[in-house]
Amino acid sequence: MKEIRVCAGGACIASGAFSVRDALLKELKEKGLDGQYKIVETGCMGMCSRGPFMVVDGVVYAKLNERAVKEIVDSHLVGGKVVEKYLMALPEGQKVKEAFKEHPFFSRQVKIVTRNLGKIDPKSIDDYIDRGGYKALEKVLKEMKPQDVIEEIKNSGLRGRGGAGFPTGLKWEFAAKQKSDRKFVVCNADEGDPGAFMDRAVLEGDPHSVLEGMAIAAYAIGAQQGYIYVRAEYPLAIERLTVAIDQARRRGFLGKNILGTDFSFDIQIRIGAGAFVCGEETALMASIMGERGQPRVRPPYPVEKGLWGYPTVINNVETLANIAWIINNGWREFRKYGTEKSPGTKVFALAGKINNTGLVEVPLGITLRELIYDIGGGIPGGKKLKAVQTGGPSGGVIPADKIDTPIDYESLTALGTIMGSGGIIVLDEDDCMVDVAKFFLEFTVHESCGKCTPCREGTRAMYEILDRISKGEGTMEDIDALEELAVVVKETSLCGLGQTAPNPVLTTLRYFREEYEIHVKEKRCPAKKCRDLISYVIDPKACTGCTACKIVCPTGAIEGELNKLHYIHQDLCIKCGSCMDVCRFDAVFKVSPPIKEDEKVQSS
Amino acid sequence: MDRDKRFEALEAYMKEINYDPSMLINVLHRAQQLFLWLPKDVMEFIAQKLRIPKSKVMGVVTFYNFFSTKPVGRIQIKVCLGTACYVKGGDRVMERFLEELGLKEEGQVTPDGMFSVHAVRCVGACSMAPVVLIGDSDFYGRMSPDKVPRLVKKYKRLAEQMVKEGEPS
Ligand SMILES: Cc1cc2nc3c(=O)[nH]c(=O)nc-3n(C[C@H](O)[C@H](O)[C@H](O)COP(=O)(O)O)c2cc1C
Numbered sequence: 001m002k003e004i005r006v007c008a009g010g011a012c013i014a015s016g017a018f019s020v021r022d023a024l025l026k027e028l029k030e031k032g033l034d035g036q037y038k039i040v041e042t043g044c045m046g047m048c049s050r051g052p053f054m055v056v057d058g059v060v061y062a063k064l065n066e067r068a069v070k071e072i073v074d075s076h077l078v079g080g081k082v083v084e085k086y087l088m089a090l091p092e093g094q095k096v097k098e099a100f101k102e103h104p105f106f107s108r109q110v111k112i113v114t115r116n117l118g119k120i121d122p123k124s125i126d127d128y129i130d131r132g133g134y135k136a137l138e139k140v141l142k143e144m145k146p147q148d149v150i151e152e153i154k155n156s157g158l159r160g161r162g163g164a165g166f167p168t169g170l171k172w173e174f175a176a177k178q179k180s181d182r183k184f185v186v187c188n189a190d191e192g193d194p195g196a197f198m199d200r201a202v203l204e205g206d207p208h209s210v211l212e213g214m215a216i217a218a219y220a221i222g223a224q225q226g227y228i229y230v231r232a233e234y235p236l237a238i239e240r241l242t243v244a245i246d247q248a249r250r251r252g253f254l255g256k257n258i259l260g261t262d263f264s265f266d267i268q269i270r271i272g273a274g275a276f277v278c279g280e281e282t283a284l285m286a287s288i289m290g291e292r293g294q295p296r297v298r299p300p301y302p303v304e305k306g307l308w309g310y311p312t313v314i315n316n317v318e319t320l321a322n323i324a325w326i327i328n329n330g331w332r333e334f335r336k337y338g339t340e341k342s343p344g345t346k347v348f349a350l351a352g353k354i355n356n357t358g359l360v361e362v363p364l365g366i367t368l369r370e371l372i373y374d375i376g377g378g379i380p381g382g383k384k385l386k387a388v389q390t391g392g393p394s395g396g397v398i399p400a401d402k403i404d405t406p407i408d409y410e411s412l413t414a415l416g417t418i419m420g421s422g423g424i425i426v427l428d429e430d431d432c433m434v435d436v437a438k439f440f441l442e443f444t445v446h447e448s449c450g451k452c453t454p455c456r457e458g459t460r461a462m463y464e465i466l467d468r469i470s471k472g473e474g475t476m477e478d479i480d481a482l483e484e485l486a487v488v489v490k491e492t493s494l495c496g497l498g499q500t501a502p503n504p505v506l507t508t509l510r511y512f513r514e515e516y517e518i519h520v521k522e523k524r525c526p527a528k529k530c531r532d533l534i535s536y537v538i539d540p541k542a543c544t545g546c547t548a549c550k551i552v553c554p555t556g557a558i559e560g561e562l563n564k565l566h567y568i569h570q571d572l573c574i575k576c577g578s579c580m581d582v583c584r585f586d587a588v589f590k591v592s593p594p595i596k597e598d599e600k601v602q603s604s
Numbered sequence: 605m606d607r608d609k610r611f612e613a614l615e616a617y618m619k620e621i622n623y624d625p626s627m628l629i630n631v632l633h634r635a636q637q638l639f640l641w642l643p644k645d646v647m648e649f650i651a652q653k654l655r656i657p658k659s660k661v662m663g664v665v666t667f668y669n670f671f672s673t674k675p676v677g678r679i680q681i682k683v684c685l686g687t688a689c690y691v692k693g694g695d696r697v698m699e700r701f702l703e704e705l706g707l708k709e710e711g712q713v714t715p716d717g718m719f720s721v722h723a724v725r726c727v728g729a730c731s732m733a734p735v736v737l738i739g740d741s742d743f744y745g746r747m748s749p750d751k752v753p754r755l756v757k758k759y760k761r762l763a764e765q766m767v768k769e770g771e772p773s
C-alpha cells in the first residue's frame with residue numbers, strides 16, 4: 001500500500017488540514033482507491049506559511065483545500081499526471097515536484113532532531129519503531145554502561161538547546177556522581193519564549209523521540225522517575241504525549257524492567273499554567289511540586305538538589321530529541337555538523353517579517369544571512385531588513401549589517417543577544433526599536449515573579465522610561481538612566497529572567513541609539529510605529545472618495561462624500577489604522593511627528 | 605452540566621490521581637475546564653480534598669496567569685500578543701475586538717455574560733500571525749482588524765443560540 005502523507009502540524013490544522021484529509025478519504029473511496037493508499041497524518045513539515053501540505057510519490061503539494069484534493073486525486077492518482085498548480089515554486093518562480101529535495105527551504109536543512117517530523121504518524125509507535133525508534137534505548141540498556149553513555153554524549157559536544165548551552169554530557173555526569181537512591185529526569189517543555197514553536201513541533205510530531213531521550217538520560221544517571229513539564233497553551237502536544245507514554249508503557253519501553261532488564265523508569269506529564277519564569281529550572285521544579293513557580297538561588301544546582309531535594313537532570317525537549325540519534329550514529333557523525341564549540345544542528349522558528357515562516361533545522365555556524373535569505377526567502381513586500389531578534393525576552397536584536405555572523409552560542413553572546421531556544425523574529429523598516437524594547441519589557445514586568453527587587457522594580461522603571469520615550473516625553477537623561485538601570489538589573493537579579501531581561505534594551509541602545517534620540521529630540525518615530533508620535537492622513541492625489549475608510553472608521557473620524565476627497569479629523573482619530581488597511585488606493589499614510597487638527601501636512 | 609455534577613467530576617479526577625497534592629496545578633486546570641474560572645468555593649473544595657491549606661491553593665492560583673479568580677465570558681476570545689503576533693499587528697486586532705464588543709479592557713465580561721477578551725502569550729502558531737483563539741478550539745490565523753466585525757457577528761449568533769437552548773452557565 002502506498003502512503004499519502006498529510007501534514008497535521010499545528011499550523012496546518014489551523015489552515016484546514018483535517019478538511020483536506022477528510023476530502024482525501026472521500027475522494028479515494030469514490031475512486032475505489034482506498035485499498036491502495038494509506039493516509040498518514042504527520043507532524044509539522046516545516047513550511048507553515050504554505051500549508052496544508054500533502055505528499056504523494058515524493059511530490060509535494062502545498063496550500064491545499066478540498067477542491068485541490070479532488071483535482072489531485074483525479075489527475076495524479078488516477079491519471080498519473082502531476083497537478084502543477086499546487087506544486088511549490090522556487091524563489092525564481094519555477095515549480096518543482098519534489099520540493100523537499102529541490103526547494104532551498106528544505107534542501108539546506110540537516111534533520112537530526114526533526115528526523116521524523118513530516119514522515120511518521122506521531123500517534124503510532126510502530127511508525128517510530130519502523131524508522132529505528134527505541135533502538136538506541138535497547139543498545140544502551142544491553143550494550144553500554146551508564147558511564148559509556150555519558151562519555152558518548154560528552155564526546156558529541158551536545159549543548160543544551162533550552163537557552164544556556166550547558167554541555168549535556170557534563171550535566172549528566174554531575175548527576176550520575178551523586179549518591180542517592182532517588183533521582184529524576186525532567187523534560188523542560190515550557191517553551192516560554194514568545195515567537196518560538198520548535199519544541200511544540202517536536203512534541204506534537206515525534207513525541208517518542210523525547211521519551212526515548214529521557215529514558216536514556218535516566219539510565220545514564222540512575223533515575224527512576226521522569227516528568228515532562230508542558231505549557232498549557234499546547235493542548236495537542238499534551239494529548240500526543242499522553243498517547244505516546246501509554247504506548248511506550250505497553251510495549252515495555254517505559255515502566256518496570258524495561259526490555260527485560262532491571263532498569264525501571266516511568267514518566268508523568270505536568271502542565272504549566274502560563275508563567276514565563278517557570279521555564280527557569282528552579283522555578284520549574286517548584287511548579288512540578290505544585291508550588292508557586294518561584295526560582296531560588298543556585299547553587300545548589302538541580303543536579304545536586306532538585307525535585308524534593310533529590311538529584312535531578314533538567315533538559316530541554318530539543319536536547320533530548322538529539323540523544324537517540326547520537327547513540328545510533330555515534331558522536332563522530334554528530335560532530336560533522338556545526339562548529340567545534342557548537343556541534344550539531346539547531347531548530348529555528350522563523351517568524352515575523354519573513355517570506356517563509358516555519359521551522360528549519362540547520363547546522364550551527366550557518367549565518368543569519370543564509371537563514372533569512374536563502375532559506376527564509378527574504379523579507380516580504382520589498383521591505384528592507386532592519387534587525388533580527390533572537391532569544392525572545394532574554395535576547396536582543398542583531399542589526400541588519402551584522403547578519404553575516406555565524407549562529408553559534410559564543411558569537412551571539414558577543415553581539416549582546418543569546419541563542420535562546422531558537423525563535424527568530426525578523427524585523428523590517430516598519431518596526432521601531434524603542435517599541436520592540438518596550439514590548440519585551442512589558443512582558444518581563446508582567447512575568448517577573450516579584451521575589452527579588454532588582455527584577456521587580458528595575459524592569460518596571462525601565463518600562464516606564466521606554467513608555468515616556470515612545471510618547472515623545474523622554475529626555476536625553478532618560479536614555480542614560482535607562483542604560484544604567486539595565487546594567488544594574490542584569491548584574492544583581494536573582495535568576496536568569498532578571499539577569500537577561502535588560503538585553504532587549506541594551507542591544508537596541510547599542511545598535512539603534514540614534515532612533516531613541518530622534519524620539520526624544522524630534523518627537524518623531526522614524527518607523528512610524530509609536531502611536532503617540534504619528535498621525536494618519538489622506539493623500540488628496542490618491543483618494544478616490546470610495547468611502548471604504550469612512551465606513552470602517554470606528555470613531556467616525558473620517559469625513560467625505562462618495563467620489564469626493566476624504567479627510568481624517570485628528571482630534572477624533574484613535575490611530576487604529578483600519579483606514580489604512582482597507583484603502584485599496586494607498587491613499588492613507590502615516591506621518592511623524594504627528595499633526596494637529598486643521599494642520600496641513602507637507603506632501604510626502 | 606449543573607454545578608453539583610461539576611463538583612462530582614472534579615472529585616472523580618482528584619480520586620484518579622490519588623489526591624496527590626503535588627498535582628495541584630493539574631487539578632486546578634481540570635477545575636477551570638469545568639467551571640470556566642475558579643470561584644472561591646471551588647478552591648476551598650480542592651483545598652479540603654487534597655488536605656492542603658486554602659492559602660496554599662490561593663497562592664498558587666494567583667501566581668499563574670492561566671487561572672482566573674474572576675468570572676469570564678462563556679465564549680472567550682483570546683488574542684495572541686506574542687512577539688510574532690505583536691509585530692504583525694496583534695495589538696490592533698485586540699483593540700478592535702474590545703471595541704466591537706463594547707468592552708473597556710481585557711478581562712471584562714459583556715453584560716450578558718457571554719464574551720470576554722483576553723491577551724494570551726504565544727500559542728506556538730507564529731507562522732500564522734496574528735492569531736486569535738475563540739472558545740475551546742476555533743483558531744483564526746492571519747487576522748486583521750477589519751476581519752473582526754464579521755467574526756464578532758458570527759459568535760454573537762452562536763451566543764444567541766446558546767441562550768435559546770438554555771444551556772445553564
Ligand atoms: C526566565 C527563563 C526562562 C526559561 N525558559 C525555558 C524554556 O521555556 N524552555 C527551556 O527548555 N529552557 C528554558 N530556560 C532554561 C532552563 O532554565 C534550563 O537551563 C534548561 O531547561 C536546561 O536544559 P538544556 O540544558 O537541555 O538546555 C529558561 C531560563 C530562564 C532563566
Ligand code: FES
Pocket residue numbers: 194195196684685686687688689690725726727728729730731733734735
Ligand atoms: S507570537 Fe502569536 S502564535 Fe507565536
